[in-house]
Amino acid sequence: MAMAGKSRGKGDAAVAAVTYAAVTGFVLSILYPLFNIASLSLSSYATYIKNPMMFFPTELDFSAYGIVFGSKLLLSSYKNTVIITALGTGLTLFMTVIYAYPLSRPQVRFKPFFSTAIVITMLFSGGIIPSFLLMRGLGLLNTYAAQYLPTVLGAYNCILMVNFFKAMPEELIEAAMMDGASEPYILTRIVLPLSRPILATIVLFAAVGLWNQYFSAVIYVRDQAKWPVQLVLREILLASSTEALRSGGNLAELNAARRIPMEQLRYAALIVVMLPITCIYPFLQKYFASGVMLGAVKG
Amino acid sequence: MKKELKKEHLAGAGGAGSAQAPAGRATARATGMAGTVERASASAGACAGADAGARARAPRERAPGARTLGARTPRSQALRALAAIVCAAMLAAALSACGASGGTAPQGGATAATTQAAVADATQAATESAQDEAGAGQAEASADAAASGAATEPAAPAAETAEAAAEEPYKFTFFNNIFGSFSDGDQAVFDKLMAETNTVIELQNMPSSSYEESLTVMMASGDYPELVMFPDYTKPVFLDGVEYKAVLPLNDYIANAPNVQKYTYPISFKVLSVMGDGQIYGIPRTSIARADGYMIRQDWLDRLGIGMTEGEPVTLAAFTDILRAFSQSDPDGNGANDTFGLGLYTADGNLEIPTALSYTFGLNGWQEYPGEDYKYMDPKYSRQNDSFKNALEYMNALWNDKLVDPDWPTLNLDAHKQRFEQGITGMRAEFVGYMLEHEQNLQNVNPDARLSYMVGIVQNEGDKVAGGTYSTGVWGHFSVMSSAKNPQKIVDVLDYMLSDNFWEVVKFGVEGVSWEFDAEGTRVAIPNTGSGGRFMRRNEDASFFISLNTPGSERPRLEKLIDICIGQAVFSKDEGFRPAIASDPAFLDADKELKTSVSKIIVGDLPIGDYNAVLDKWYDAGGRTYVEQMNEGIAAAE
Incomplete structure (x- = not known):
């Protein structure tokens, strides 16, 4: 018995050791590139060339950040992205709630029509050029609106939210009705306060999506002053391969030294763009946890 | 009793005004029990349970209920009214924005502004979207005002004579990708250009990384700017534009543009006559036709005691010896065998004959060769001509002896440059005009590093380098679109950039922004404000490419080397012609397989003897048509 127990203990320890090693390796494989980029962005070009694989910076050099924050285009695009993300996230939340809530209520008529209508948008889209023509028809070219309006009512978000609302105990809403609450009152005072997990999810989806998008600007915006920061970052990061492609083997046009930003400059730009949206996660984390609990307690 | 209550509440709903809403809300909050009966009646029996509940509670509420229920309704009424106002405001904003683009400028702007004000009271979200819409309306409205010229200009009274109109700057839109990140230096050049040509150029700077998408959309x-930069005159996006008359023929305008005529290669105009109707459909962004060589580590040569005269070609045997010494004789003196002769990279994962070495083997694209099945032939596609196979064999030997960077197949341009700067490779292809900038980078890491330039590699002592395949002098071009109000004026602006008045500005940027004179009167660059110089160029002035950072004493050396490279240039006969089959998916697959086979032969995965068999396959899968069409194209151009 004791032997068996001991050997099982040994086995467990071995399994645990392997598991820990695997998990540590996995975590490192994710952390290392991030640390590497952060360290390189804080190094001079010479130190970078000497040791491109560094984990910690050997000698600090903030000049790359100086150039990044001195770039007018990057700063203006940063402002654009903050505005687009804030407006877009707010509108997304508003539109999703007012579309999803009626679809979750049992007494609303024509629900199949409205749910089908939104699911269709999930399966089919108009394509780039019709979308462009639509935007032009609406007079939205060269605006912030063109960059967030198309995504404010997403089918996926709606379905998530409808399901969440449906899972909410009907008794809560009935009780509120008994007490004379109107639908808007029920929605804003009872349903929404209990829906923080799904609201946090939608905020996260919307904010990350809007923060990271650049393609709508490629299509709908012809004014550099309205570029989002991801587009500027893309230009910086892809400069070298874009130039290589564009030059068509013509080395003189591959104006390396003047046109292509140094590596550590690209990394600094990457960190500056990546950091804010990464910082959102910890603040929304707790709602996800409570969301899991909410589902578990029901019944 | 309950029925009476219901009636009263319904009556209240009919007569209540929105002014009562706040009172109603206050009462409703105070009692906290309002609206149950209203709920039951409003949902018209949809929820029987709720109805029952209402009945049970009704008696308790009876006395205050009469007042409360009566007041509840105006509140929801008020909410509905508010919602209606918001909807109306949003709709009005959208409509006015659309109206603005169709109607006259001042009206559209005014409506949009009014709408903005109306919406300002509504919800935050509605306000913001409406503002954006209104803003768009104004933007389009002003664009329209510009498009229709002085006619819609409200400030200009009709009494004004034509004189005022003549002084009015000509305004046009320019769609381009030439300023990846528009710098102060570029802006200054543009400001100066606009001031001196009396124009307002509305730049539509598109992201360089997605320019093809932007261009296609x-x-x-059908919403054309007046001037467009096309990166490639062989692509359908341009050719279709020409075919559907969206792109204007420019012969009549170029006739009045002396500088464009003077500083453009004749071959460039020839290739831009894409329809074969003698009309030129674009003004080239001229690039200097050259045959480039290699930057080489002079300090390594010195340490190994190898002599090389800069500016003179080396023989293939001498070149191979240098590669061998660089790879095997520890040129950096660190005691480790960690260096390689030639640094190479791949743009698409395929390996090919390095450009400078292809000149050595006489691979100059489409030329006339005797004894071929077709009049014109590229040795790459020839089963009789051994030039290409000889080159492959040579590369395979370099690969086997590790004289070229063994990481070649995985290196992109960045990594390739990096390995040169790290001192892993001792040679790499580069335009000589940039050599000294790279030397400075190298010296940041290794202060002893020196570079010199190998202009080319020849088979035998005394041979001349001849190469520069596929060069037509066109590196993208500018086309005037059918939307242009005054095409001549636009061509004049392009012409002005090449004139003696402005060429120095194109070349160096604006004084005080991109550069300044130092004490000795030489130009010194101001950091980070350089101009991109990606607009019009003269075909004869390669010093254009030399950075202002280059010390004055080194300029003559670089200029001499650039001239040597220019002198080595040979124009390929295909003139950038692209046969129709080149877009055919089956042919593209076959072409891809051919490229893969070339890579395999270089690394030794496929014996060189198999190349003819690979070519046979290529010919059968559309290659024959490709060669035939190419021959027709060249014959037509000749």
């Missing part, structure tokens, strides 16, 4: 939408 713009062309498909």
